[in-house]
Amino acid sequence: MTEEPIDELRCSSKGCRADAVWAVRWNNPKIHTPDRRKIWLACDEHRASLSAFLDRRGFLRDVVPVGERDLP
Structure with missing residues (x-):
C-alpha cells in the first residue's frame, strides 16, 4: 500500500480522486463549539453535492478556495 504525499489534496467525495479546489467548512453545533x-x-x-449534504443538516458554514481553508 502506498501513501499519498501530504501536499496532494484530494476530493473528499467517495471514490473521487480529483484534485481538491474547494474547502467545504462545517461543524455540527450539537458537538462542536x-x-x-x-x-x-x-x-x-x-x-455542490457535498455542500448541499451539509446544508440540509444545518452543518455548512462556508465554502472557500482550498488555499484559504485554514483562514478564519
Missing part, C-alpha cells in the same frame, strides 16, 4: 471548523475537500464536480 461555534468557532470549530471541520473541512471536507471538494473538486469542482462535487462542490
Whole structure:
C-alpha cells in the first residue's frame, strides 16, 4: 500500500480522486463549539453535492478556495 504525499489534496467525495479546489467548512453545533471548523475537500464536480449534504443538516458554514481553508 502506498501513501499519498501530504501536499496532494484530494476530493473528499467517495471514490473521487480529483484534485481538491474547494474547502467545504462545517461543524455540527450539537458537538462542536461555534468557532470549530471541520473541512471536507471538494473538486469542482462535487462542490455542490457535498455542500448541499451539509446544508440540509444545518452543518455548512462556508465554502472557500482550498488555499484559504485554514483562514478564519
